[in-house]
Amino acid sequence: xxxxxxxxxxxxxxxxxxxxxxxxxxxxxxxxxxxxxxxxxxxxxxxxxxxxxxxxxxxxxxxxxxxxxxxxxxxxxxxxxxxxxxxxxxxxxxxxxxxxxxxxxxxxxxxxxxxxxxxxxxxxxxxxxxxxxxxxxxxxxxxxxxxxxxxxxxxxxxxxxxxxxxx
Numbered sequence: 001x002x003x004x005x006x007x008x009x010x011x012x013x014x015x016x017x018x019x020x021x022x023x024x025x026x027x028x029x030x031x032x033x034x035x036x037x038x039x040x041x042x043x044x045x046x047x048x049x050x051x052x053x054x055x056x057x058x059x060x061x062x063x064x065x066x067x068x069x070x071x072x073x074x075x076x077x078x079x080x081x082x083x084x085x086x087x088x089x090x091x092x093x094x095x096x097x098x099x100x101x102x103x104x105x106x107x108x109x110x111x112x113x114x115x116x117x118x119x120x121x122x123x124x125x126x127x128x129x130x131x132x133x134x135x136x137x138x139x140x141x142x143x144x145x146x147x148x149x150x151x152x153x154x155x156x157x158x159x160x161x162x163x164x165x166x167x
Contacts, residue, residue, distance in 0.1 A: 003167045004082035006119060007092055010107050013117050014126060015075055022068045029061035071111035078110055089137045089166055091129060096165035097137070103164060108134060133161065142166050 036054035080092045089095055093108045106127035107117065113128030127134045136146035146161045 007080045009119050018072050025065045029065050032058035032061040074111040088139050094167050098162040098164050
């Protein structure tokens with residue numbers, strides 16, 4: 001099994017997961033829109049906020065639909081590259097990263113970060129290039145370190161991530 005075929009299967013799994021999420025989000029958005037305009041949500045007086053609150057929920061659900069549609073569109077054209085040892089991290093790289101003594105394997109994607117995927121004995125978490133860690137890892141190679149600043153209290157916190165493997 002080549003890494004390239006693994007990446008294609010992982011990408012297909014991610015697209016399938018997002019397609020399921022899109023269908024579910026569309027149903028929730030429709031239900032929220034219907035609820036926002038339902039007569040039971042009409043205000044009884046000027047202090048009654050039911051319809052306003054229902055419209056906020058409907059707007060949030062509609063935004064989630066747009067986000068998932070956008071992610072699917074970005075993933076539709078995602079190139080899949082089989083990387084050689086020493087290559088830099090790019091979109092479609094599978095990257096093992098060490099932080100505070102533990103290792104995590106990421107599948108670098110242009111959108112839809114945070115999704116856990118499994119293919120056989122390989123488990124990865126998607127990492128969007130727009131995330132602080134994803135952006136910091138792009139262009140690095142095995143043995144490199146990425147410093148990522150995160151909000152933590154008033155001064156923030158810098159975390160160090162070591163690139164253990166790129167494939």
